[in-house]
Amino acid sequence: MYRLISATPSPYARKVRIQLAEKGIPFELITEVPWNSDTQTPRHNPLEKLPVLICEDGTSVFESRYINEWIEMKHPAPALVPGDVDGILAVKRFEIIVDGMCDAMVLMFFEKAREPGKRSAEWTARQKRKLDGGLRELSRVISDNEFAHGGVFSMADIASGTVLKYIDVRWPENPWRAEYPNLAAYSDRLERRPSFASTVPVPQVIRDKVA
Structure with missing residues (x-):
């Protein structure tokens, strides 16, 4: 199962959460404040930004627009981007x-x-x-x-x-x-x-x- 490190007000993280929900992809939500010194974000994203999608093998995908594209390519149905x-x-x-x-x-x-x-x-x-x-x-x-x-x-x-x-x-x-x-x-x-x-x-x- 995927894990998603997210901040509750973040529109960037919300885009990913909505996309996962629309596609029916299960994931574990991990809520953090990326600005606090005890955040685990730097361990998964060298840019220290949320959201971060962590795969089952421990690899991470970061930057919301890239995560959205990654999910769309890995899980194309239902399509949320036109085909043309x-x-x-x-x-x-x-x-x-x-x-x-x-x-x-x-x-x-x-x-x-x-x-x-x-x-x-x-x-x-x-x-x-x-x-x-x-x-x-x-x-x-x-x-x-x-x-x-x-x-x-x-x-x-x-x-x-x-x-x-x-x-x-x-x-x-x-x-x-x-x-x-x-x-x-x-x-x-x-x-x-x-x-x-x-x-x-x-x-x-x-x-x-x-x-």
Whole structure:
């Protein structure tokens, strides 16, 4: 059985958890705070980042987008990526946008954790522009469609759904739901799926100083 090292608020780890659930692949969930000094993450990922998928033979697969691709290749049914080249590229475009949005929010989170006199308003504004740009693009491309691409549930929905819920967790005051009601309705539909409902992100307490 696979083991997945995950952090409860992580949108990156949630993508993997949802994919495994949608494919019906059993796994053991190991919850960690990767920023704490006692984390086991460095033993399995030289980059010290979560999530990490540990195989039965002890080898590890890391970086969420690579894990998603690895799982899709190892366990192709049910398919969560289209079979045609244009479809594959379209889904990957969603994943790139979403990962950029998540990266920006993580950077803002840790910038906010700095002492007030050391925070950079310019840096935070730059990250916020990335988030806003991503939201505009997701709203435009998804529009009022049930699913993000091709009329079927795919990795594009797993990626898009996780980032939207992550905004609610990390930045609840963000007005994205009012600004993009189509995305709010889309997010609510996805969160009713069992794979989403069982992986709702929850904040963790970071014990060690990291910023």
